[in-house]
Each structure stands twice: as structure tokens, then as C-alpha cells.
Amino acid sequence: MRTSLIAAVDLGGTMTKIAFINMHGDIVVSWQVPTDVSDHGKRIITNIAQEIKKKLLELSISKDQLLGVGVGAPGPFSETGVMYTAVNLGWENDYPLKALLEQELGLPVRVENDANCAALGEMWKGAGGGAKNLVCVTLGTGVGGGVIANGQIVRGAYGAAGEIGHMTVMTENGFICNCEKSGCLETVASATGVVRLASQQLEATSKASLLRTKQSFSAKDVFEAAKMGDEIATFAVDRCSSYLGLALSHLGNTLNPDVIVIGGGVSKAGEPLLQAVRRKFNEFAFTPVRNSTRIDLATLGNEAGVIGAAWLIKQNNDLV
Structure with missing residues (x-):
């Protein structure tokens, strides 16, 4: 056969x-x-x-x-x-x-x-572990997301549901986003956002920092400097984690998914980022949500998209 x-x-x-x-x-x-x-x-x-x-x-x-x-x-x-x-x-x-x-x-x-396909991939074969209620947040150059409820993608009226990166997390003095709004999560939790937060703090203070020794630096440099105890890098990572934890708590309170999966290049910061986000999520989330929604790192990497795309066909055939 x-x-x-x-x-x-x-x-x-x-x-x-x-x-x-x-x-x-x-x-x-x-x-x-x-x-x-x-x-x-x-x-x-x-x-x-x-x-x-x-x-x-x-x-x-x-x-x-x-x-x-x-x-x-x-x-x-x-x-x-x-x-x-x-x-x-x-x-x-x-x-x-x-x-x-x-x-x-x-x-x-x-x-x-x-981004919805990445969410489906993580649900099927990744960190979701088969959970039918899942939110996937991808932290890369921007911030994307996908929402799954009862095993189905939530698309919204115009197919734009899950635009997590454009949730407003800074209501005053926010950075301008590519979408032309200000204060979007994408401006502070993406790779470019982490660099922006660190650069702003470097300008605001004369404190010594490993980042000052570099002509330019990446989000990876910021996270590595934070691991070494660099005060300015730590400040930037804490702010990023705080904004992300706040945004995820709103998603948790609204949707109460089984799991929120964090993927994308920024997620390679690993457990330090995850633990900081969990702390802020627990601070802002409704108690039943805090006790039932877990936050984990994505496991499929750049395979999530194709695996999720395959799920579209599998699901369709399962229903036949």
C-alpha cells in the first residue's frame, strides 16, 4: 500500500x-x-x-x-x-x-x-502537545501570532485575528510601529524592539555597558550581555519581558488557552526570557487563568510553518 x-x-x-x-x-x-x-x-x-x-x-x-x-x-x-x-x-x-x-x-x-500555520504546527507536533486551545506568538523581526480555539484557527471578520504584535502595551510615549500606530508590542518585544530598548537606555544614562563597546549590536548581544549581569542590557530585557507578559496576560484572560507558545528568533534567549515572562504573566493574569494556562517555548523552529500547512490538508481529509 x-x-x-x-x-x-x-x-x-x-x-x-x-x-x-x-x-x-x-x-x-x-x-x-x-x-x-x-x-x-x-x-x-x-x-x-x-x-x-x-x-x-x-x-x-x-x-x-x-x-x-x-x-x-x-x-x-x-x-x-x-x-x-x-x-x-x-x-x-x-x-x-x-x-x-x-x-x-x-x-x-x-x-x-x-503565523496561523506555525500555531497549527506547534499544536500538532510541537510544544502544544495536541492541545486544542493554543496561542502561538512569534518574536522575530516583528511579532506575529496565531490563535487556535477548539482545534480551529480563529480568523476574524477580515482574516486579521491573531495580530498580537499590534496590541498596544505603551499607552504614552510609545515607539512608532510600522503599522503607523504607536506603542505596539512589536516595537518592544521583537528583535528590533529589544535593541531599541537597550539603545534608548544607553542614551539615557552614562553607565558602563558591554553594549557601548560595540559599533552596533543585535538582540542576541543584548540577551548575552544581560546574562553576564550588564545593567543596561538587563533593564532592556526586563522591559521587554514585562510588556510581553502583560500582553500575554490579556490573551490569557480573554481566551484561557491550554498553552501559550513563544517562538521566533528572540525566543532563543531561552529560559531566562521564559521565566521573566511567566512572572509578569502571573502578576497580571486572572487567578483561574494563571492556574490553567502554561507558557512554553516553541519546539519546531522553522519547521513549524510547513507542518502546520500540512495539518490543513490532514484535517480536511480527517473530516471526509
Whole structure:
């Protein structure tokens, strides 16, 4: 009996990750290719289809072994698979991603926001441990998020639910965000936010700091300096953790998930960040929430997106 597989795609503005994944969530093969955003991204869909066909041929896998294609992409979607906006891909608004890829491959396609796919991946095979109520927060260049309730992604009226990075955590004198609001979580809990907090403190005081010896520094440098007891770096990490813990407490009080999963590059700071966030979460969370919602680090790394995209197809087949 031939094994049924799922083609999973994590479509990013720079690189596209593709994988064949079995129904147990195990990656059989994965690879990545540059995303061609030239000419308004008109070759992206064709390139993805060609990559899948080429890999099938290379591995001597029949196309009828593929149950379908799950795709995570950076933008909000309609229920019919139309991408409302795709700034990083060059596409026009209301881009029919699902319909076009189905036309190219002749396979069922399901599409979802990439942060939502990461949440689904962590729910299925990662830190969520199968929990059906989960929030996933990704701390990278920005702050993204996905909300799962009763095993289903919460999309909202316009597909924009889960925009955790744009929760306001600084109501006065907040930093300006790329979304043009001020005081967003993204401005203080992303990699750039941590650097911003440290830079602001360096300007506000003349205290010695390891960070002053660097012409420029990253969030990783800030966390490493904090581990060494650097006062300014510690201040920045504490503020980041405080804002993040506050935001997560609001999510906890509203949703009471089984678990809040923290992923992305900033999460590599590990246990020191996690413990600080937990302390602030416990300070602000409603007691029943504090006692029932746990906060853990993500475990899937950059595989979360493709595993979550595969879940879209698995779930659909489980319901048939």
C-alpha cells in the first residue's frame, strides 16, 4: 500500500520552504528555494508547482499519492483562499492563491496565514502537545501570532485575528510601529524592539555597558550581555519581558488557552526570557487563568510553518 503524502509550502518574501509530509506529521523530505517576487510575483505560483512536480519525479513518487497542498503565506485570507493583501510578495490585493495553485497542480489546495500555520504546527507536533486551545506568538523581526480555539484557527471578520504584535502595551510615549500606530508590542518585544530598548537606555544614562563597546549590536548581544549581569542590557530585557507578559496576560484572560507558545528568533534567549515572562504573566493574569494556562517555548523552529500547512490538508481529509 502506497503512503499518502501532503505537499506543504511555507511561502515567505525571501525564501519558500517546501516539504512532503506524511499523515503522522513526519517530514519525508524538505527543501527551500528563493521566492521570485519580480514582476509583481507573477512566477511564484508556477515555480512552486514546478518544484513539487520536479521533486515527485526525483523521488519516484506518483502524483496521486499527494492528498493535496497546504500553503502558509504572509497575509490575511478569505475563506475561499483569496489573499486580501500580500505586500511582501508583490501581488495585487485579493489574489486568488488557492484557485491558481489548484489550476497549476490539479490537486486540492488549502491556504492560511503563515503565523496561523506555525500555531497549527506547534499544536500538532510541537510544544502544544495536541492541545486544542493554543496561542502561538512569534518574536522575530516583528511579532506575529496565531490563535487556535477548539482545534480551529480563529480568523476574524477580515482574516486579521491573531495580530498580537499590534496590541498596544505603551499607552504614552510609545515607539512608532510600522503599522503607523504607536506603542505596539512589536516595537518592544521583537528583535528590533529589544535593541531599541537597550539603545534608548544607553542614551539615557552614562553607565558602563558591554553594549557601548560595540559599533552596533543585535538582540542576541543584548540577551548575552544581560546574562553576564550588564545593567543596561538587563533593564532592556526586563522591559521587554514585562510588556510581553502583560500582553500575554490579556490573551490569557480573554481566551484561557491550554498553552501559550513563544517562538521566533528572540525566543532563543531561552529560559531566562521564559521565566521573566511567566512572572509578569502571573502578576497580571486572572487567578483561574494563571492556574490553567502554561507558557512554553516553541519546539519546531522553522519547521513549524510547513507542518502546520500540512495539518490543513490532514484535517480536511480527517473530516471526509
